[in-house]
Amino acid sequence: MKGFGMTRWIEKMGGVNLLPVAVMLVGFVLIGAPSSWVTLTVAGLAMGMMVFLMASGLSLVFGLMDVLNFGHSAFVSFGAFVAASVLAGLSGWLGAPSVLLNVAALALALAAALAFGLAAGLFFERVIIKPVYKDHLRQILITMGALIVSEQIILALWGGTPITVHRPAFLEGAWIIGDISIEIYRGFAFALGLVVFAGLYFTLNRTRLGLLIRAGVENREMVEALGFRIDRLFVGVFMLGSALAALGGAMWAGYLTLITPALGGEMMIVVFIVVIIGGLGSIEGTLLGALMVGLVSNYVGFLAPKLALASNMILMMAILMWRPSGLRPAVK
Amino acid sequence: MSVLSLRGLRTNIGQYAVLHDVSIEVPEGGVFVLLGRNGAGKTTTLRSIMGLWAPSPGSVFFRGRDISGMHTADIARLGLAFVPENMGIFGGLTVAENMVLATRNGQFDKGRLGYVQTLFPALKKFWDARAGSLSGGQKQMLAVARAIIEPRELILVDEPTKGLAPAIVDAMADAFAEIGQSTTILLVEQNFQFARRLGRDMAVIEDGRIVHAGSMADFAADAELQGQLLGLSA
Numbered sequence: 001m002k003g004f005g006m007t008r009w010i011e012k013m014g015g016v017n018l019l020p021v022a023v024m025l026v027g028f029v030l031i032g033a034p035s036s037w038v039t040l041t042v043a044g045l046a047m048g049m050m051v052f053l054m055a056s057g058l059s060l061v062f063g064l065m066d067v068l069n070f071g072h073s074a075f076v077s078f079g080a081f082v083a084a085s086v087l088a089g090l091s092g093w094l095g096a097p098s099v100l101l102n103v104a105a106l107a108l109a110l111a112a113a114l115a116f117g118l119a120a121g122l123f124f125e126r127v128i129i130k131p132v133y134k135d136h137l138r139q140i141l142i143t144m145g146a147l148i149v150s151e152q153i154i155l156a157l158w159g160g161t162p163i164t165v166h167r168p169a170f171l172e173g174a175w176i177i178g179d180i181s182i183e184i185y186r187g188f189a190f191a192l193g194l195v196v197f198a199g200l201y202f203t204l205n206r207t208r209l210g211l212l213i214r215a216g217v218e219n220r221e222m223v224e225a226l227g228f229r230i231d232r233l234f235v236g237v238f239m240l241g242s243a244l245a246a247l248g249g250a251m252w253a254g255y256l257t258l259i260t261p262a263l264g265g266e267m268m269i270v271v272f273i274v275v276i277i278g279g280l281g282s283i284e285g286t287l288l289g290a291l292m293v294g295l296v297s298n299y300v301g302f303l304a305p306k307l308a309l310a311s312n313m314i315l316m317m318a319i320l321m322w323r324p325s326g327l328r329p330a331v332k
Numbered sequence: 333m334s335v336l337s338l339r340g341l342r343t344n345i346g347q348y349a350v351l352h353d354v355s356i357e358v359p360e361g362g363v364f365v366l367l368g369r370n371g372a373g374k375t376t377t378l379r380s381i382m383g384l385w386a387p388s389p390g391s392v393f394f395r396g397r398d399i400s401g402m403h404t405a406d407i408a409r410l411g412l413a414f415v416p417e418n419m420g421i422f423g424g425l426t427v428a429e430n431m432v433l434a435t436r437n438g439q440f441d442k443g444r445l446g447y448v449q450t451l452f453p454a455l456k457k458f459w460d461a462r463a464g465s466l467s468g469g470q471k472q473m474l475a476v477a478r479a480i481i482e483p484r485e486l487i488l489v490d491e492p493t494k495g496l497a498p499a500i501v502d503a504m505a506d507a508f509a510e511i512g513q514s515t516t517i518l519l520v521e522q523n524f525q526f527a528r529r530l531g532r533d534m535a536v537i538e539d540g541r542i543v544h545a546g547s548m549a550d551f552a553a554d555a556e557l558q559g560q561l562l563g564l565s566a
Contacts, residue, residue, distance in 0.1 A: 208438045215422045215433055222420035225382055226434050226478075227408035330424060 016327045017284075020048075020291040027299040035179045040298045046186035048287075048294025049193025050255060053248030054267060055274040056200060056286050057241015063217035063281020063330050065234045067129055068136055071143035072245055073271065074150030075120060077264030079113040079246025080253035081158050084165045086112045087254075094168045102168035113250035114243045121242025125235050147265070154261040162260050165253045189251050196244065200283050213237060217281040217330045273316045279329025288327050335360050335395060335486050335516045336381070342388040343380045350376045351387075352540040358486070358533075363508060363517045365531035365548060367524065367562060373540040374520040375417055378488045381518075382414045383407050394486070411485035415492065419475040423464025427455055427474055430463050434478040441482075448477045451507050469500035476507065486516045493523045505529050524564060528552045536561045 024041055031037045058072045086109040087094060093105035128146050132138040171188055174181045204210035216223045216230045223230050252267065253259045274293050278285030293312050300311035307314075319327065334357040341354040351373050358364045368374045380387040383404040392400040399407050408414070413434075422430050431445075432438055449456040452473040458466060463474060472492055479487050492508075493501045501523070508517060508530050521527040527534070531548035544551070544561055551557060558564040 208432075211425070211429055211433060215425060215429075218422045218424055219420055221384060221404075222416070222422070223433070224404040225384070225408055225414040225416070225420065227405050227436075229403065229405045 016288060016323075019288060019327070020295060023292055023295045023299075027295065030303055031299065035181075036302065038180045039182065040302055041295065042182050042186050042190070044295035044298035045291060046183075046189040046193075046255070046294070047297065048291035049190050049197075050248050050251045051267070051270055051274055051293060052193050052287050052290035053196060053251065054245045055248075055271045055278075055290055056196075056283055057238070057244045058271060059275045059278065059281060059283070059286045060213065060217070060237050061234075061241050062275070064213060064220065064230070064237055065133065066136075066220075067133070068139045069129065069143050070140055070268070071124065071128065071146040071150065072241075073264035073268035074124075074147050075117050075242045075245035075264075076249035076252070076267050076271075077150065077154055077261060078120060079117055079249030080165075080259050080263050081154055081163070081261075082116045082246070083109040083113040083250030084163055084253050084259060085158075087166045087168075088163075091166055094166050096169070099170050102170045106168045106171070110247060110250055113246040117243035117246030118239045120246070121239035122235065124242065125238040129238070147268075151261050151265065158261065160261065162258045165257050165259060167254050167257065171254070185254060189255060192251065196247070197283070197287055204283060209233075214330065270312060273312050277316055277319045277326055279323075279326025281330030282326075282328045285326055285328035285330075333360065333396070334358055334393075336518065337393040337396075338377070338381070339391050339393065340388070341377070341380060341391040341400075343376055343385050345376070345385060350385075350540055351380065354537065354540065354542055356535045356542055356545060358516060358518050361512070361516055362532040363512045363519050363530040365527040365534040366518065366520045366537060367522070367527060367534060368520075368537040369563065370522070372537045374537055375490055376540075377537065378414065378416075378490050378518070378520055381407075381488060382412065411483075413479035413482075413484045413487045415475045415479050415487065415489040417490040417494065419471050421463045421466075421471050421474055423462065425463055426460050427463055427466070428459050430474055430478055431455075431481055434481045436482055444481060444483070448481055451480075451510060452477050469496050469503075472496060472500070472504065473507075476504070476511075480511055480515065484515055486518060487511070488518050488520075490520045491522060492519070493521065493526050501526060524558070524562060 027041065028037050031040065054076050058069060061067050061069055087105060090105040090108065093101040096102065124146065128142055129139070132142055167185060171185045174183050175187070204214060212223060212228055212233055216233060220230050249264065252263070270293060274286060274289040277292065278287070278289030292315060296311050296315050297308065301308040336358040338354050338356050341351055342349065343351040354373070354377055356366070366374055366377060376385060379385045381392055383399070383402055387400045389400055390398055392398070394410055394412065399410065422433070432440070454470050455473060455477055458470065463471065466474065476489070476492065492504055496504065505526055508519070511517060512530065519527065519530065528548055533546070534548045534551055535542050535545040537543070538561065544557070
C-alpha cells in the first residue's frame with residue numbers, strides 16, 4: 001500500500017515529467033561539486049534542446065503516417081552546412097560591435113536553414129516517401145539510400161574538409177556567476193528549444209490543426225472517415241519536421257564550431273534513441289527523452305568517460321524495460 | 333430513388349477476393365439492415381463504400397454519383413458518416429475534442445449539439461473527460477454522436493451492439509430509431525433481435541454475395557429462412 005501511495009504521489013506531482021529532474025538530482029549527488037554540476041547540467045539541457053529540435057519532426061512523422069525516415073538526418077546535415085555558409089558569408093556582421101548586426105546574421109542563418117528544410121522536406125516527401133507509403137522495408141531502403149546520396153551531395157558542394165562555423169560575437173563567451181561558468185551559446189540554444197517546444201505544444205493542444213494531428217497520430221483512418229485529407233496534412237507535418245531538423249542542425253553546428261558531412265549520420269543514432277525513449281508521436285515525450293539523453297551524456301562523460309558512448313543505449317534499454325512503448329507514447 | 337446503390341461490388345484484400353458480387357439498393361430514410369454471419373463480408377462492404385478498401389470501379393453510387401475510387405475524406409464530405417466496428421474513438425482526446433473534430437468548421441451548431449446531448453446524456457456528463465476512459469457503451473454513444481453532430485445523408489454503422497450490456501443495447505435501439513427518422517442508416521448487425529426492431533428493409537450477405545433482400549417484416553416472419561441464412565433456431 002505504501003508503494004502504491006508513493007506511485008500515486010509521483011503521478012500527481014507530474015509522473016514521468018519528473019524524470020529529468022530526478023536525473024539532475026542523481027547527477028548532483030554523484031558529481032558533488034556544484035559548479036561542475038551546473039556547467040554539466042546547462043550543457044546537458046542545451047544539448048537536449050538541440051536534439052529535441054532534430055527529433056520532434058521524426059516522432060510526429062512516424063506517429064502520423066507510420067513512416068520510418070532514416071534520411072531525417074540529411075536535413076540536420078544540410079541545416080548545419082547551409083547555416084554555416086550563410087554565417088561565413090556574413091562574417092563581417094558577426095564580428096561587428098553592433099548586436100543588431102550580430103542578431104541579423106544569426107537570424108538569417110537560421111531562417112536559411114529553416115527555409116531549406118521546408119523546401120527539402122517537400123521534395124523528399126513527394127519524391128522519396130510518397131511512393132513507399134505503407135511499406136516499411138522499402139521505406140528503410142529508400143530513405144537510407146537518400147541519406148547516402150545527401151551526404152555525397154554535401155561532400156560535392158562543401159568538400160570533405162571540416163568547416164569552421166562562426167558564431168555571432170554576442171553569443172561568444174560565458175556568464176560567470178561566482179565559480180560557475182555558463183556558456184552563452186548553450187543558454188541561447190536552451191531558450192530557442194524552449195520557444196520551439198512552446199510553439200509546438202500550443203499548436204498541437206490549442207488549435208484545430210493540432211487536434212487533427214493528434215487524432216491522426218491515434219487513428220489516421222478515422223480522421224479520413226471524418227472528412228479530412230490526412231495525406232495533405234502529412235506533407236505539412238513532414239515539411240515542418242524537416243525544417244526543425246535543419247534548425248537543430250544549424251544550432252548544433254554553432255555548438256560544435258567545426259562540422260563535417262558525417263554530422264547528420266552521427267546524430268541520427270541519438271535522435272532515434274530520443275524518439276524511442278519518448279514514445280512515438282509525442283512532442284512531450286520527445287522533449288523528455290531529449291533532455292534525459294542530454295543530461296545523461298554530459299554527466300556520464302564527466303563521471304565515467306569510457307561509458308559515455310554506451311550511456312544513451314543503456315538509458316534506452318532501461319526505459320524500454322520499464323515502459324516498452326516509451327515514456328509518453330501517442331502511438332502504442 | 334435510392335440513396336445508395338451497390339452494383340456488382342467486388343473487393344479484394346491483398347490476393348483474397350472478399351466481396352464477389354454485392355448489389356443492394358438502400359432507399360431514402362429509415363434503417364436498412366445488412367445481416368450475415370461472421371466473415372460473410374459485412375464490414376468489408378461498409379469499408380468499400382467509404383473507400384477504405386478499394387472497390388471495383390463503377391460499383392458504388394451515392395445519390396446516382398459513382399463514388400467508387402474516390403478518397404475516403406471526399407466521400408465523407410458528400411454527407412456519409414461511418415461508425416466502425418471498433419468505434420474509432422480517439423482515446424487520447426476528450427469527448428469534446430472527439431465531437432469538434434466531426435464538425436465541418438470546428439464550431440458546434442447549438443441546436444444540433446443539444447439534440448445529440450439529449451439523445452446521449454452521458455456525453456454531456458463526461459464532456460471534458462478523456463474518451464479512452466469511457467465505458468464501452470459510452471464510447472459507442474460517442475461514436476454515434478460524432479456521426480450525427482452534423483446533418484448527414486447516410487450513416488454507415490458497423491455492429492454497434494457488439495459487447496454491450498442489454499440495457500445499453502436498448503438505449504442504442506431507441507437512439508437509432510430516433511436518428512432514422514431524419515437520416516438514412518445502413519446498419520450492419522449480427523444481433524437479429526436488435527436488427528428487427530429497427531430495420532425497414534434488409535439484405536443478407538453470405539460469402540461475399542447478397543443471397544437475400546427484402547422487407548424486414550417478411551424476413552422476421554419467416555423462421556425457416558432465418559434458420560437457413562443466419563443459422564437462427566426457431
